[in-house]
Amino acid sequence: MRTLCASTLIGEFFIIGFAGLVAMKTDLGQGTVWGVCGGAMLLCVLLCGVVTRPVGVALGWVLQVALFLSGIVVPMMFILGAAFGGLWWASVHYGRKIDEAKARFAAEHPSPSGV
DSSP states (O other), rough: HHHHHHHHHHHHHHHHHHHHHHHTTTSOOHHHHHEEEEEHHHHHHHHHHHHTTHHHHHHHHHHHHHHHHGTTTTTTHHHHHHHHHHHHHHHHHHHHHHHHHHHHHHHHHOTTTOO
């Protein structure tokens, strides 16, 4: 699950940065835009480290909602937010299935060295 979710979060990192550049054309101040975008980008990177914990997945969902709602400022973000929300769901859902399959395989085929 970690690899799939981290890949989605890194993609979002770049999308948020590009959205910040677009948001600079609005009436919002430069400090406001980069304060919000920088915080969201930092959250993306930090979530890569805690995504295997339940709080990491929950914060990831909060980030997805915020990404979607950023469409209020940059309308294209409604589409990108929905797309990344779907990617986040798939990353969590299929990542857990992969982790379960790996655990099942490890239990059925123990390592000969015991390591």
